[in-house]
Amino acid sequence: MTHIDVTVDGITRHGDVEPRRLLVHWLREDLGLVGTTVGCDTSNCGACTVLVDGRSVKSCNMLAVQADGHEITTIQGLADGDEWHPVQKAFKECHGLQCGYCTPGMVMASVDLLSENPDPTEEEIRNGLEGNLCRCTGYHNIVKAVATAAAEMKGASA
Amino acid sequence: MIPSTFDYVKAGSVDEAVAALAEAGDDAKVLGGGQSLLPVLRLRLNAPTVIVDVSGVDEMRTVADEGGSLLIGAAVTTYEVMHHDAIKASVPLLAQAAGLVADPAIRHRGTFGGSCAHADPAGDLPTVARALDAEFVIAGPGGRRTVGASGFFVDYFTTAVQPDEVLVAVRVPKLDGWGAHYEKFHRTAQAWAIVGVAAAVKVEGGTITGARVALTNMGPSPVRASSVESALVGGPATQEAISAAAQSAADGTSPTSDTHAQADFREHLARVLTARAVAKAAGI
Ligand SMILES: Cc1cc2nc3c(=O)[nH]c(=O)nc-3n(C[C@H](O)[C@H](O)[C@H](O)COP(=O)(O)OP(=O)(O)OC[C@H]3O[C@@H](n4cnc5c(N)ncnc54)[C@H](O)[C@@H]3O)c2cc1C
Numbered sequence: 001m002t003h004i005d006v007t008v009d010g011i012t013r014h015g016d017v018e019p020r021r022l023l024v025h026w027l028r029e030d031l032g033l034v035g036t037t038v039g040c041d042t043s044n045c046g047a048c049t050v051l052v053d054g055r056s057v058k059s060c061n062m063l064a065v066q067a068d069g070h071e072i073t074t075i076q077g078l079a080d081g082d083e084w085h086p087v088q089k090a091f092k093e094c095h096g097l098q099c100g101y102c103t104p105g106m107v108m109a110s111v112d113l114l115s116e117n118p119d120p121t122e123e124e125i126r127n128g129l130e131g132n133l134c135r136c137t138g139y140h141n142i143v144k145a146v147a148t149a150a151a152e153m154k155g156a157s158a
Numbered sequence: 159m160i161p162s163t164f165d166y167v168k169a170g171s172v173d174e175a176v177a178a179l180a181e182a183g184d185d186a187k188v189l190g191g192g193q194s195l196l197p198v199l200r201l202r203l204n205a206p207t208v209i210v211d212v213s214g215v216d217e218m219r220t221v222a223d224e225g226g227s228l229l230i231g232a233a234v235t236t237y238e239v240m241h242h243d244a245i246k247a248s249v250p251l252l253a254q255a256a257g258l259v260a261d262p263a264i265r266h267r268g269t270f271g272g273s274c275a276h277a278d279p280a281g282d283l284p285t286v287a288r289a290l291d292a293e294f295v296i297a298g299p300g301g302r303r304t305v306g307a308s309g310f311f312v313d314y315f316t317t318a319v320q321p322d323e324v325l326v327a328v329r330v331p332k333l334d335g336w337g338a339h340y341e342k343f344h345r346t347a348q349a350w351a352i353v354g355v356a357a358a359v360k361v362e363g364g365t366i367t368g369a370r371v372a373l374t375n376m377g378p379s380p381v382r383a384s385s386v387e388s389a390l391v392g393g394p395a396t397q398e399a400i401s402a403a404a405q406s407a408a409d410g411t412s413p414t415s416d417t418h419a420q421a422d423f424r425e426h427l428a429r430v431l432t433a434r435a436v437a438k439a440a441g442i
């Protein structure tokens with residue numbers, strides 16, 4: 001067992017983990033943060049996307065021991081109290097989800113995209129989300145949601 | 159799936175990493191960004207007993223300007239390669255190709271050195287290293303050695319790096335005064351290259367005076383299209399001359415047939431993409 005100290009959604013968490021423990025399994029099974037989902041075995045789908053020190057990472061493709069000393073944000077740490085993050089709101093308003101399985105990862109990847117490019121074109125949104133697969137929506141409403149969130153966030157900061 | 163058990167060593171220096179590998183014996187693996195190794199472990203295609211994590215080794219995280227070349231640490235991430243000012247200015251081919259690797263989340267963790275050490279025949283960055291005659295600095299129990307790109311990539315997923323060695327850095331010559339372009343063909347988003355072409359040309363007074371062309375996924379490791387290079391040099395920088403030179407792009411290659419493409423289609427792609435890549439590199 002290896003001891004780790006990780007800030008998850010603003011709270012410092014301590015754990016003793018086997019080195020082979022995947023970050024996503026530590027989040028889901030040890031911390032009970034089941035908002036982050038697992039959709040594949042090959043690191044293709046992006047359902048498990050979280051932010052590590054502010055940048056998107058597939059949490060199925062990182063060991064929990066590698067998170068030691070770092071800061072993780074999951075979908076469950078995005079809202080400000082009862083107030084949803086603009087990206088979360090936009091996914092709801094634009095019907096950017098159907099079954100919802102890909103949504104936690106889609107939202108986190110979108111937050112990362114907008115933090116780097118606050119005013120993306122449609123093409124930039126599609127490219128920015130290329131690591132996230134959705135089997136339901138056909139992506140159009142997801143792209144709309146990200147554009148809507150971008151406009152909303154720009155308005156808020158103006 | 160869950161990987162089988164292993165011990166985890168976080169190396170603080172290259173020497174520590176080499177010592178940990180020596181102590182562990184045959185069953186150890188170096189961990190860079192983990193973006194290829196972790197899927198391998200999860201699918202249980204490999205089950206090392208010791209993992210030596212080099213992602214935090216300072217020396218391997220830096221980019222040093224050596225005048226005529228950049229010495230890029232093996233643990234510099236693909237994302238950092240895309241955005242690093244000196245790399246963008248002096249080796250734009252590498253920065254551009256890095257932006258076409260995988261997807262943003264994978265690029266945030268995957269490393270330049272890991273990509274080269276992994277040596278997937280469809281990997282994009284090994285081809286750029288081959289086109290530019292990069293040099294690989296490798297550390298092992300006997301000290302350090304430098305291997306040129308032509309000797310580094312040995313076979314499918316096989317490089318000159320031995321199991322008890324660590325790839326420390328890649329020395330990439332600067333491309334001052336050259337134009338360059340990486341052309342990647344893939345059918346879906348976030349996909350490996352079916353074929354890719356890295357091209358760099360120097361044009362002086364309308365004449366091509368230097369040319370480097372290397373191909374992705376046209377054999378077990380990156381291939382230099384030397385007949386294209388020699389056909390280009392001395393000729394005019396026109397679409398016509400470039401398309402004619404690109405006709406020999408597939409000569410001497412050995413592409414495979416798989417679910418993505420048959421070998422003859424890959425040969426066709428090599429010719430078409432070479433013409434495109436060279437034309438873009440020449441600014442036409
Ligand atoms: C979904 C997906 C899509 C991808 N698409 C592409 C793509 O389009 N193009 C592309 O080029 N790549 C692609 N990749 C691969 C990605 O670029 C990886 O980051 C890269 O191949 C490996 O780099 P890494 O640092 O993650 O290495 P790791 O996964 O840590 O290691 C890979 C191998 O290299 C060895 N290694 C790593 N670092 C060193 C070192 N310093 N010294 C010695 N040995 C070392 C490891 O032991 C292991 O055998 C994709 C990966 C995934 C999961």
Ligand code: FES
Pocket residue numbers: 037038039040041042043044045046047048049058059060061
């Ligand atoms: S679960 Fe599919 S990428 Fe992580």
Ligand code: FES
Pocket residue numbers: 096097098099100101102103133134135136137
């Ligand atoms: S909403 Fe069902 S997978 Fe995206």
